[in-house]
Amino acid sequence: PQAAAPLLEVVGLRKVFGGLVAVNDVSFAVDRGEIVGLIGPNGAGKSTTFDLITGISPPTAGEIRFGGEAIAGERSRAVARRGIARTFQHVRLVPSMSVIENVALGAHLRGRAGALAGITRLDQAEERRIFAEAARQLGRVGLGEMADRPATSLALGQQRIVEIARALCLDPVLLLLDEPAAGLRHREKAELAELLRRLKGEGLSILLVEHDMDFVMGLTDRLVVMEFGTKLAEGDPATVRANPAVIDAYLGG
Ligand code: ADP
Ligand code: MG
Numbered sequence: 001p002q003a004a005a006p007l008l009e010v011v012g013l014r015k016v017f018g019g020l021v022a023v024n025d026v027s028f029a030v031d032r033g034e035i036v037g038l039i040g041p042n043g044a045g046k047s048t049t050f051d052l053i054t055g056i057s058p059p060t061a062g063e064i065r066f067g068g069e070a071i072a073g074e075r076s077r078a079v080a081r082r083g084i085a086r087t088f089q090h091v092r093l094v095p096s097m098s099v100i101e102n103v104a105l106g107a108h109l110r111g112r113a114g115a116l117a118g119i120t121r122l123d124q125a126e127e128r129r130i131f132a133e134a135a136r137q138l139g140r141v142g143l144g145e146m147a148d149r150p151a152t153s154l155a156l157g158q159q160r161i162v163e164i165a166r167a168l169c170l171d172p173v174l175l176l177l178d179e180p181a182a183g184l185r186h187r188e189k190a191e192l193a194e195l196l197r198r199l200k201g202e203g204l205s206i207l208l209v210e211h212d213m214d215f216v217m218g219l220t221d222r223l224v225v226m227e228f229g230t231k232l233a234e235g236d237p238a239t240v241r242a243n244p245a246v247i248d249a250y251l252g253g
Helices: 046-053 076-082 099-110 124-140 156-168 186-201 213-217 237-242 244-252
Strands: 008-017 020-030 035-039 061-066 084-086 174-178 205-210 222-227 230-235
Touching: 008 046, 020 046, 035 046, 035 186, 035 213, 046 061, 046 174, 046 205, 076 084, 084 156, 099 124, 099 156, 124 156, 156 174, 156 186, 186 205, 205 213, 213 237, 222 237, 222 244, 230 237, 230 244, 237 244
Parallel strands: 020 230, 035 205, 035 222, 084 174, 174 205
Antiparallel strands: 008 020, 008 061, 222 230
């Protein structure tokens, strides 16, 4: 890895679904220690961009570099092992499992046996190691006391933080969060922002998709704005918010 290269660099990224250009020649970068917001109206191509970066689907064209190394087209497990972890736009907790079991699924993904180990037999030492790691990450995000509760008995804001704990089990360098604040109450958003600032302080870099301008304003170092698959604007949050094209996209969209 080249120390001088940006942590994540996306160049000319493109994704076509049939006749629809979901992501159209998008370029941006995330530097080490930054929180970058990826914003824009519904259908702008934000989640698709996350899917391309994390190997859920391959780009039609373009380059993705992580620490200077080309990763476009790699499978999602390989990308995760490089140090990119993500959450999804819709909460993906297993309802029949406890909080800590859900978090442990992240640690399973990192292990030798992979996700299948989560539902098959593991040797006891490996099992203990995985649950210890899950407990450590739950404590890190402040939900240690919820470990044995059924996952879906938690408030939505806490469920989203459980998903962040699961992603942290992969020991990422870069966290991609797809609308982590969607549907949260004011107080839950404030708690989430505080957690993300703390993770940044611990050396993590974060790229997050968000709709709520107020949420990103106080939290992000930089914003990238997408509309209809293309990059509309980029810059510091205050400048981007005052950009007439961005105001149009939000009010007219
Ligand atoms: P955003 O996250 O910004 O709301 P998406 O990335 O989810 O936007 O979607 C961008 C566009 O790509 C939308 O028009 C959406 O319908 C389309 N799209 C996303 N995923 C697929 C897919 N798997 N197949 C076909 N079209 C898709
Ligand atoms: Mg989306």
